[in-house]
Amino acid sequence: MKLSDQKQQFKNYLKEIDYYREALSLIHWDMRTKIPTKGVEQRSEVAGFLGEKIHQLQTSKQMEAYIKELKPNTDDSILLRTIEVCEEEYERNKKIPHKLYKDFMITQTKSEAIWQQAKENDDFHLFRPYLKKLVDFNREFASYWGYENNIYDALLHKFEPGITVNELDHVFPKLRSSLRSTLEKVQTSAVKPDPSIIQVHFPKQQQVAFTEQLLKQMGYDFTSGRLDETVHPFAIPLNQNDVRLTTRYDENDFRMAVFGTIHEGGHGLYEQNIDPRLARTPLATGASMGIHESQSLFWENFIARSYPFWEKNYDLFLQYAPHSFQNVDLEQFYQTINEVKPSFIRIEADELTYPLHIMIRYELEKALINEEIIVDDLPHLWNEKMNDYLGITPPTDREGVLQDIHWAGGDFGYFPSYALGYMYAAQIYHTLSKDFPVESLIRTGDLTPIKSWLAKSIHQYGKLKEPLEILTDVTNETLNPDYLVQHLEKKFKAIYQF
Amino acid sequence: MKLSDQKQQFKNYLKEIDYYREALSLIHWDMRTKIPTKGVEQRSEVAGFLGEKIHQLQTSKQMEAYIKELKPNTDDSILLRTIEVCEEEYERNKKIPHKLYKDFMITQTKSEAIWQQAKENDDFHLFRPYLKKLVDFNREFASYWGYENNIYDALLHKFEPGITVNELDHVFPKLRSSLRSTLEKVQTSAVKPDPSIIQVHFPKQQQVAFTEQLLKQMGYDFTSGRLDETVHPFAIPLNQNDVRLTTRYDENDFRMAVFGTIHEGGHGLYEQNIDPRLARTPLATGASMGIHESQSLFWENFIARSYPFWEKNYDLFLQYAPHSFQNVDLEQFYQTINEVKPSFIRIEADELTYPLHIMIRYELEKALINEEIIVDDLPHLWNEKMNDYLGITPPTDREGVLQDIHWAGGDFGYFPSYALGYMYAAQIYHTLSKDFPVESLIRTGDLTPIKSWLAKSIHQYGKLKEPLEILTDVTNETLNPDYLVQHLEKKFKAIYQF
Known part of the structure; x- marks a missing residue:
């Protein structure tokens, strides 16, 4: 593939991540300002789903390939810095074993609820x-x-x-x-x-x-x-x-x-x-x-x-x-x-x-x-x-x-x-x-x-x-x-x- | 694959469609009630992206396979009716040549804008x-x-x-x-x-x-x-x-x-x-x-x-x-x-x-x-x-x-x-x-x-x-x-x- 095509593909790939991010951010805003109480449970599933999509795209083999192939071949300063930021996110995620991260997410979700309770009850x-x-x-x-x-x-x-x-x-x-x-x-x-x-x-x-x-x-x-x-x-x-x-x-x-x-x-x-x-x-x-x-x-x-x-x-x-x-x-x-x-x-x-x-x-x-x-x-x-x-x-x-x-x-x-x-x-x-x-x-x-x-x-x-x-x-x-x-x-x- | 596994997979597949639908619906609600004027353009891209995701999942080869394999093997009335509704949507979309549908979407988007103008100017x-x-x-x-x-x-x-x-x-x-x-x-x-x-x-x-x-x-x-x-x-x-x-x-x-x-x-x-x-x-x-x-x-x-x-x-x-x-x-x-x-x-x-x-x-x-x-x-x-x-x-x-x-x-x-x-x-x-x-x-x-x-x-x-x-x-x-x-x-x- 031509390098210019690959750069364009990478930009489209980032767009997709950002579309998910924007949809998820709207959900977060809504959950903290407008959502009726009973709507929270089902909306949380949607938030989890979109968050997972973002995580997958940020840590995919595809992302790894983009970083590896584009980083040495880019002199556009915006694109280069973009790749660096993606790489940092990629590395941070990749270094953590999947099982550990999953356990952390479960503990974290529970902890927030327990903390709320602990605070209420002192x-x-x-x-x-x-x-x-x-x-x-x-x-x-x-x-x-x-x-x-x-x-x-x-x-x-x-x-x-x-x-x-x-x-x-x-x-x-x-x-x-x-x-x-x-x-x-x-x-x-x-x-x-x-x-x-x-x-x-x-x-x-x-x-x-x-x-x-x-x-x-x-x-x-x-x-x-x-x-x-x-x-x-x-x-x-x-x-x-x-x-x-x-x-x-x-x-x-x-x-x-x-x-x-x-x-x-x-x-x-x-x-x-x-x-x-x-x-x-x-x-x-x-x-x-x-x-x-x-x-x-x-x-x-x-x-x-x-x-x-x-x-x-x-x-x-x-x-x-x-x-x-x-x-x-x-x-x-x-x-x-x-x-x-x-x-x-x-x-x-x-x-x-x-x-x-x-x-x-x-x-x-x-x-x-x-x-x-x-x-x-x-x-x-x-x-x-x-x-x-x-x-x-x-x-x-x-x-x-x-x-x-x-x-x-x-x-x-x-x-x-x-x-x-x-x-x-x-x-x-x-x-x-x-x-x-x-x-x-x-x-x-x-x-x-x-x-x-x-x-x-x-x-x-x-x-x-x-x-x-x-x-x-x-x-x-x-x-x-x-x-x-x-x-x-x-x-x-x-x-x-x- | 066991039939029960496939049914579960199908349900998960429908969940995914519905997550996209819920996120898109929130965007629609927000666009018609809360969004600041300048935010519309970028949000529309997100709406288009999510709509396309839903359309892809509703008309995929995977959906075709689920319908074909599960329909004759289901006696649960809810699941059967679900499959029928999916099939109807699938068929309605599949019958239209992709190019025709795409041209229609373009015309439709333009038409709404033109209609607005025509109405304003009588x-x-x-x-x-x-x-x-x-x-x-x-x-x-x-x-x-x-x-x-x-x-x-x-x-x-x-x-x-x-x-x-x-x-x-x-x-x-x-x-x-x-x-x-x-x-x-x-x-x-x-x-x-x-x-x-x-x-x-x-x-x-x-x-x-x-x-x-x-x-x-x-x-x-x-x-x-x-x-x-x-x-x-x-x-x-x-x-x-x-x-x-x-x-x-x-x-x-x-x-x-x-x-x-x-x-x-x-x-x-x-x-x-x-x-x-x-x-x-x-x-x-x-x-x-x-x-x-x-x-x-x-x-x-x-x-x-x-x-x-x-x-x-x-x-x-x-x-x-x-x-x-x-x-x-x-x-x-x-x-x-x-x-x-x-x-x-x-x-x-x-x-x-x-x-x-x-x-x-x-x-x-x-x-x-x-x-x-x-x-x-x-x-x-x-x-x-x-x-x-x-x-x-x-x-x-x-x-x-x-x-x-x-x-x-x-x-x-x-x-x-x-x-x-x-x-x-x-x-x-x-x-x-x-x-x-x-x-x-x-x-x-x-x-x-x-x-x-x-x-x-x-x-x-x-x-x-x-x-x-x-x-x-x-x-x-x-x-x-x-x-x-x-x-x-x-x-x-x-x-x-x-």
Whole structure:
């Protein structure tokens, strides 16, 4: 066969995978936003079937042949990178014996259900045997995948290629000591924001209308997406012109929806602005979990929680907000939405203490995978670390070790991405500030240059670049936690006047 | 291979087809209710891909082998009927040369777009060449499929097996003459309902809340379905526990949503109550277009447009309706929702004149397929028949021959199902009335016995029985237009006092 024909065939083969992916993504979106309860069981079969089809195509002899024959004969950079990404997926799957993978899938499905139950009943013992198995599976996988220095690196690689234990053990302690020192100053400050002044009834429909305004301001395109309600918010690209956001509403605390929606909007903007030439290839998505999170946190923390953002938007906010907000002035409002207060639940944590939650998980899962601790010790160690880093002890495991679904889903090595994304975001924001008068743009509400800069510097590439390649190309240096440290210190110094 | 193994393999094969069908149905639902505009293009590719997969599996050599080997060796009635339905689909597809079918698909896709344009611009000439081709395709298909007496029978068979031109030419004239005589009496009556008294602003959210109440009363299960907004309402089964309804709202005329939703609710109840043993087979859907329509029209016309229904529900209605309804009494309300008035648009027609719209289409398409008239004559003949049957002449083709999408979609032989469904519904209602005091049940709002009776007599069987087999089993006679004739005469005699 002619090489050009074979390349075309390969592209068609990838299209087919992507058709299944798009159909499956729609099912996932629907299952988390619209599906009636009794419809779930049969729909899950369909999801399983489509997932299996994708897996088969990604790991087929045909795929192996395409990789082998096209890789040495391709100089088109998009096609070459596409082949590399396919190869990585192929290798990762091929290295795992089929039986092991199947056992893992069964355990994982059961574990999620058991975890749900264990969390509801605050019963770690119920979940413990499953968690043990999942740790063992991950250790086995890591051995098959291989690593250089630390077994945990093999797991990290899946979510954040280029990042290692070595790197994390270098940046996290720096970040931690700074966060804890800032936290101490916050806690001894005389400034005590009173959240009760903004915890007033704010009707859902009004929250929807206001957050839609903010998404439009960010440049999120509603003709290529939509916003729906769900229990655990997420953003999902069905195709590049259909990137959907979800959020949840607390009628007694608008912060959940406002900042949550902007966060998902950051993910959405990323997917909406990937180069259309990457469509129907595995490159048409974010570079990594961490880079994706950098985009959501950029908009949530660096734009939407900033003072200039509310200088611009507080009047608009008041148009949608209940009458009682008329007595809250902009300064009070800004203080309150940035209140720092150690809390048990990661996803409810403030901007300053959030990375500490991540570090606790990182340290525990790294130790588990390295067999330095055992699953039985987790609740106890969790509480110890919470007390050590945040100065509070969860009264129950439900508010402690059982709170997150990740481990139950078999995902180890995922958590660090959240903190990495945060550091990336700070570093990116710092670079942007050198090119643009960012604060004054935010103050005038003209966010288009910011959106365009992100699209040009990051979004358009999709998975065409490695995560650290993007970071370095944009910021001219590799991962540096100092920007986040400085940002948080400066911000909370101003608010808490220390 | 052992026969039992082969049967199991066949069932798995059908499951696979049904997984694709379910995924595709979700895409269809989403495309008509939720999808952002720019997402359509790429999603259409996915829909085309899944549709092609289904077609391949339905017409494969493998399917041929299953039919050939299992049909003579099966005594399980469900499996046997499943094989028959697969065989019919297989044969229908196999008889058409691949090239012809492909050309048809291309023409059909183009035609729908052109029809849309022609309708918008009121330009029949634009659509004419496409319509000619579609008539020719249908004549060719009919020749391949075969027929006994009339070529149009081959097309009818696709939608309503068992029904022939012979049958329709027997029942339609009877029905027509009665409808026209009743219509004349209505038009000369001194009773003149004034629709303006109910055409008042009725906020959408209130209409949603009220119609949901009515659906619950019917027994539609919201844990196995949902209700959304769309432009052209439909009901769609994704699986038996996820049967979705759609509707549209006119804030100045609640009748559109109320009766439209109940209509779709009738379709929905059917699909929700099919025997779960038929799941993942081609039997897990309605017996035919006509039987399906009998269920929607049963609830819309025989239940929801009846006097007892509003004796029960008018107080509830007033709780949701705008204040101005307080001056409309139940008698006036009942008269107005049943106003008879010849109109141009089929889907807006009243209960009495609706079948006349269907007959016009039937007569024209039968004559086209039989080459007794040509496409060029259509606008002229349409208007003539409208004048003849309804006494009005459409001022434009947009309100005449161009109004419906069916022909543009290549569907000939479909329209009669609407009138057949109406006659079935009347006949079924008559039988039900012998078993139950239907009117007093409706008056008390206890619709459960009615719903259960329909589920037991009709719904549970899905496609296990032929449409006329269901009709005969339930009513103890074959198609009889008298019940519809009597129902309409009696109803409008009471309202219009003739």
